[in-house]
Amino acid sequence: MPYALYYWPTIQGRGEFVRLALEAAGADYVDVARGSAAEGLGMPALLQMLERDALARPPFAPPILRHGKLVIAQTAAILLYLGPRLGLVGKSEADWLWAHQIQLTIADMVDEVHDTHHPIATGLYYEDQKSEALKRAQAFRTERIPKFLAWFEAVLVANPKNQAHPAPPTHHPAVTTARSPHLIGARLSYVDLSLFQLVEGLRYAFPRATNRALQNAPRVAQLADAVAHHPRVAAYLQSPRRIPFNEQGIFRCYPELDG
Amino acid sequence: MPYALYYWPTIQGRGEFVRLALEAAGADYVDVARGSAAEGLGMPALLQMLERDALARPPFAPPILRHGKLVIAQTAAILLYLGPRLGLVGKSEADWLWAHQIQLTIADMVDEVHDTHHPIATGLYYEDQKSEALKRAQAFRTERIPKFLAWFEAVLVANPKNQAHPAPPTHHPAVTTARSPHLIGARLSYVDLSLFQLVEGLRYAFPRATNRALQNAPRVAQLADAVAHHPRVAAYLQSPRRIPFNEQGIFRCYPELDG
Numbered sequence: 096m097p098y099a100l101y102y103w104p105t106i107q108g109r110g111e112f113v114r115l116a117l118e119a120a121g122a123d124y125v126d127v128a129r130g131s132a133a134e135g136l137g138m139p140a141l142l143q144m145l146e147r148d149a150l151a152r153p154p155f156a157p158p159i160l161r162h163g164k165l166v167i168a169q170t171a172a173i174l175l176y177l178g179p180r181l182g183l184v185g186k187s188e189a190d191w192l193w194a195h196q197i198q199l200t201i202a203d204m205v206d207e208v209h210d211t212h213h214p215i216a217t218g219l220y221y222e223d224q225k226s227e228a229l230k231r232a233q234a235f236r237t238e239r240i241p242k243f244l245a246w247f248e249a250v251l252v253a254n255p256k257n258q259a260h261p262a263p264p265t266h267h268p269a270v271t272t273a274r275s276p277h278l279i280g281a282r283l284s285y286v287d288l289s290l291f292q293l294v295e296g297l298r299y300a301f302p303r304a305t306n307r308a309l310q311n312a313p314r315v316a317q318l319a320d321a322v323a324h325h326p327r328v329a330a331y332l333q334s335p336r337r338i339p340f341n342e343q344g345i346f347r348c349y350p351e352l353d354g
Numbered sequence: 355m356p357y358a359l360y361y362w363p364t365i366q367g368r369g370e371f372v373r374l375a376l377e378a379a380g381a382d383y384v385d386v387a388r389g390s391a392a393e394g395l396g397m398p399a400l401l402q403m404l405e406r407d408a409l410a411r412p413p414f415a416p417p418i419l420r421h422g423k424l425v426i427a428q429t430a431a432i433l434l435y436l437g438p439r440l441g442l443v444g445k446s447e448a449d450w451l452w453a454h455q456i457q458l459t460i461a462d463m464v465d466e467v468h469d470t471h472h473p474i475a476t477g478l479y480y481e482d483q484k485s486e487a488l489k490r491a492q493a494f495r496t497e498r499i500p501k502f503l504a505w506f507e508a509v510l511v512a513n514p515k516n517q518a519h520p521a522p523p524t525h526h527p528a529v530t531t532a533r534s535p536h537l538i539g540a541r542l543s544y545v546d547l548s549l550f551q552l553v554e555g556l557r558y559a560f561p562r563a564t565n566r567a568l569q570n571a572p573r574v575a576q577l578a579d580a581v582a583h584h585p586r587v588a589a590y591l592q593s594p595r596r597i598p599f600n601e602q603g604i605f606r607c608y609p610e611l612d613g
Contacts (some may be wrong), residue, residue, distance in 0.1 A: 152512065175451075192434075206465060216497065234475030253407075
């Protein structure tokens, strides 16, 4: 039974964390809003899903996953559901709870990224809250990026499966997937994919601050690079299915916010 | 085996969502940081839990639940774990996924409440970001409170188990628990408790805006009042274990932010 992903068709946004899991697992899925309205897909299908009267359990906002009769919103809840089904998390309750905690912390950072360009109101344009955005982005660059990346690095260091690996050199020239660390255990999980996406987004939105912070988080950088070279992920990133970052999404390249 | 909750001892904060579930279920738990250092509890025990080198799976931030060897951070993940164990969620995967989605949406609103008084940086005092807070709070009052409450109301309306109940009158004088709606099915779940806490916090921080918005969300108001009268919840709210709201927590009474 194929998965149906409902998400805004022109941005990566939060939907991208779900897309990456589906793509890395080679899952059969339909990206509903990017399909054709003539085939019952496209924006009309997404908007219909958001009609609250239609469902006994109405979603708050996209991304939304439909699988058979089940409809799930909230990115982290979708990945909680997909993880074991796609083979992208360990089988024990302790493993999937740990993966979920990491995912929720990634989600917290994603929310903070959004607020760097919208610190006052989602309903206002960036230009109408730019002076506040400059202040918020400064705090985000100097306090929050280092704090979050230090925690992801600590998770990678503490993972017993990584402790045979020495820390990579700070300026790692070529990275091989074989020796890459993982956030959980010794295999790729959906949180590795999500951390890759977070780092990609940070590099797009705050290239200078992110590259500076990654010098203190070499395992995070190594993991992100390794995920980019995972065969199915690499194929996806080259495909037209990967929407480029843009200034309607969560990660926006406004050079003035990078200090 | 008792549960151990690790949270800042002088605020309700995010820990309160966990406390309410433990209290409503009559669970055996220790509120670690509020215990005595002489007995191995208190702030030293909380700070030790936050030492990253101590654990293979280090938590990012409190609240943290320890149950035997398992250590879980992130409020929504803790409730995901506790829900079935405390009898505070249905047994089917669909039920606990739906509960979790609602909880994550409550968590999103809680994050936005925090940012009304800290729109620029967590590391700055409120007084140092007050002009931005006034703007953010205005958008929160006029756009976000109505939007979130409308969704919770829609969830209550759509729950098939509530459809025998007529909508309560807008100014409901006395509410009986017996006819109260629930967010999921026909029984109390942890998301009912969390929605009560959210409404209590909003009433403390934004009394005028919240009471206005609740006039369009009568079932939300009815549910919050019914939870307050649940016997174990009512006993807890009267006890010294319930920390009063204060201006170090997430919900802060700054009258200027209520418009």
